Amino acid sequence: xxxxxxxxxxxxxxxxxxxxxxxxxxxxxxxxxxxxxxxxxxxxxxxxxxxxxxxxxxxxxxxxxxxxxxxxxxxxxxxxxxxxxxxxxxxxxxxxxxxxxxxxxxxxxxxxxxxxxxxxxxxxxxxxxxxxxxxxxxxxxxxxxxxxxxxxxxxxxxxxxxxxxxxxxxxxxxxxxxxxxxxxxxxxxxxxxxxxxxxxxxxxxxxxxxxxxxxxxxxxxxxxxxxxxxxxxxxxxxxxxxxxxxxxxxxxxxxxxxxxxxxxxxxxxxxxxxxxxxxxxxxxxxxxxxxxxxxxxxxxxxxxxxxxxxxxxxxx
Amino acid sequence: xxxxxxxxxxxxxxxxxxxxxxxxxxxxxxxxxxxxxxxxxxxxxxxxxxxxxxxxxxxxxxxxxxxxxxxxxxxxxxxxxxxxxxxxxxxxxxxxxxxxxxxxxxxxxxxxxxxxxxxxxxxxxxxxxxxxxxxxxxxxxxxxxxxxxxxxxxxxxxxxxxxxxxxxxxxxxxxxxxxxxxxxxxxxxxxxxxxxxxxxxxxxxxxxxxxxxxxxxxxxxxxxxxxxxxxxxxxxxxxxxxxxxxxxxxxxxxxxxxxxxxxxxxxxxxxxxxxxxxxxxxxxxxxxxxxx
Numbered sequence: 284x285x286x287x288x289x290x291x292x293x294x295x296x297x298x299x300x301x302x303x304x305x306x307x308x309x310x311x312x313x314x315x316x317x318x319x320x321x322x323x324x325x326x327x328x329x330x331x332x333x334x335x336x337x338x339x340x341x342x343x344x345x346x347x348x349x350x351x352x353x354x355x356x357x358x359x360x361x362x363x364x365x366x367x368x369x370x371x372x373x374x375x376x377x378x379x380x381x382x383x384x385x386x387x388x389x390x391x392x393x394x395x396x397x398x399x400x401x402x403x404x405x406x407x408x409x410x411x412x413x414x415x416x417x418x419x420x421x422x423x424x425x426x427x428x429x430x431x432x433x434x435x436x437x438x439x440x441x442x443x444x445x446x447x448x449x450x451x452x453x454x455x456x457x458x459x460x461x462x463x464x465x466x467x468x469x470x471x472x473x474x475x476x477x478x479x480x481x482x483x484x485x486x487x488x489x490x491x492x493x494x495x496x497x498x499x500x501x502x503x504x505x506x507x508x509x510x511x512x513x514x515x516x517x518x519x520x521x522x523x524x525x526x527x528x529x530x531x532x533x534x535x536x537x538x539x540x541x542x543x544x545x546x547x548x549x550x551x552x553x554x555x556x557x558x559x560x561x562x563x564x565x566x567x568x569x570x571x572x573x574x575x576x577x578x579x580x581x582x583x584x585x586x587x588x589x590x591x592x593x594x595x596x597x598x599x
Numbered sequence: 600x601x602x603x604x605x606x607x608x609x610x611x612x613x614x615x616x617x618x619x620x621x622x623x624x625x626x627x628x629x630x631x632x633x634x635x636x637x638x639x640x641x642x643x644x645x646x647x648x649x650x651x652x653x654x655x656x657x658x659x660x661x662x663x664x665x666x667x668x669x670x671x672x673x674x675x676x677x678x679x680x681x682x683x684x685x686x687x688x689x690x691x692x693x694x695x696x697x698x699x700x701x702x703x704x705x706x707x708x709x710x711x712x713x714x715x716x717x718x719x720x721x722x723x724x725x726x727x728x729x730x731x732x733x734x735x736x737x738x739x740x741x742x743x744x745x746x747x748x749x750x751x752x753x754x755x756x757x758x759x760x761x762x763x764x765x766x767x768x769x770x771x772x773x774x775x776x777x778x779x780x781x782x783x784x785x786x787x788x789x790x791x792x793x794x795x796x797x798x799x800x801x802x803x804x805x806x807x808x809x810x811x812x813x814x815x816x817x818x819x820x821x822x823x824x825x826x827x828x829x830x831x832x833x834x835x836x837x838x839x840x841x842x843x844x845x846x847x848x849x850x851x852x853x854x855x856x857x858x859x860x861x862x863x864x865x866x867x868x869x870x871x872x873x874x875x876x877x878x879x880x881x882x883x884x885x886x887x888x889x890x891x
Binding site: 317531532570 | 744842845
């Protein structure tokens with residue numbers, strides 16, 4: 284019940300946050316150094332005569348006061364109308380909604396891969412502290428934090444597709460096409476997470492409640508599962524929340540290597556062209572995705588940590 | 600043992616003492632970092648060929664005696680382009696870090712000094728910047744400013760300053776009611792004087808630790824944006840651009856994408872190792888939290 288109220292409260296808090304974000308995005312793009320009307324003419328391949336500029340300004344509503352412009356845009360956005368791309372002359376939102384699921388799918392698979400690999404690795408390293416497994420995880424982490432993800436993508440294609448022929452080099456459709464891009468995206472996060480879990484487990488296992496659980500005669504497996512791991516996972520949840528952003532950012536970069544039909548290429552070409560309606564809508568969608576992901580992470584955290592779940596902190 | 604006071608006066612000796620006690624990994628990394636710095640500064644005199652010289656008769660050569668690492672699709676010497684890329688990469692990182700620290704000190708110092716409403720407002724803005732992943736933030740900034748190396752540096756500065764501002768603010772907050780600050784104020788010192796003379800030096804060591812830890816990350820950031828075609832533009836030799844140029848030849852000439860990636864990877868690794876070592880040295884309580 285407490286968890287439900289916590290969730291609802293946080294969901295309501297999203298509305299003012301998105302509102303502020305939309306103002307910030309709108310203002311920053313408008314106050315940037317370039318003139319949207321010029322960009323519009325450039326992208327529509329119309330010669331920028333003074334008359335054409337004037338017409339474009341009127342058509343795009345740029346001659347109106349900026350507050351009027353913002354509220355017109357906001358009113359349309361509330362009806363899911365984010366304008367028309369200058370370069371493609373197509374409505375923006377349907378295109379983004381067409382490409383976004385593929386990006387979120389790949390980022391989601393990368394997130395699952397991060398957790399599925401880093402948690403066992405972290406536990407393994409903590410169990411054999413300073414032993415061979417620990418050294419191995421240390422090496423993985425050492426490589427992981429310095430590896431450019433896009434280069435790792437090419438290395439994987441070179442090794443696994445070209446040299447060995449095990450995996451298809453690009454495309455989307457089968458599970459085998461997801462392995463390499465997901466690994467390239469997840470490698471940094473999973474290596475950081477594994478080290479973090481190792482450190483967190485070793486820290487928790489030195490605490491009194493674990494000592495007491497052992498004194499009570501609980502088996503090593505039981506102590507590890509319910510007394511060490513559960514507490515040690517809390518920092519991992521926080522870290523995962525931060526990694527989600529890196530994973531989605533990584534996906535935007537990696538997509539082009541594997542021909543993954545996500546929102547990355549669409550957004551990058553819009554950014555390159557300064558296609559304002561697309562940049563506005565894309566950034567706002569990203570804000571929405573991150574805010575929702577952070578919300579989910581907070582809920583998981585509250586669920587794992589009884590101090591928050593039972594509202595102890597509210598009274599404190 | 601040299602005491603800390605002595606080390607302050609003899610930075611070079613302190614550096615050697617620090618490196619003398621360091622692990623082999625730190626020594627190798629320190630060597631790599633120095634080599635990169637030398638290449639960045641003296642590159643034009645070291646590189647065997649002009650990195651921009653197109654020679655279509657010698658396209659896509661394999662590594663050999665004349666071109667040690669071979670040539671690319673326009674017949675340009677890879678080794679020379681890698682060396683020229685050092686300057687672009689390190690230069691971009693250095694300028695970005697100076698910009699980030701400047702913004703961080705100004706914003707964080709203002710927030711910490713003013714306190715109250717102004718501080719609250721500034722910290723809310725800082726929180727917003729810290730919520731979003733830096734890559735998406737800088738993509739947005741480039742959308743606003745346009746592409747190119749200068750705009751990439753501005754975008755990186757605008758998307759990274761918040762962490763620095765936060766540290767500066769918390770240090771200024773914790774120090775501003777200390778007796779020596781009050782004494783300085785009683786003696787008639789102005790706010791700017793107090794900040795630059797008494798507060799700023801206290802924040803610098805922590806900012807430097809954060810900055811060294813960030814070098815690798817920013818290098819990856821610059822290369823990643825250039826790889827996407829939003830940063831450094833093609834004729835300029837830059838590692839991310841070189842990887843992007845090499846992608847169409849991955850089936851026939853995979854070595855072409857190996858070299859710039861390896862240069863980037865090794866540089867980032869060296870800076871990361873140095874960052875950890877500097878942090879352990881200057882800010883021991885940060886690393887004491889980790890269980891070793």
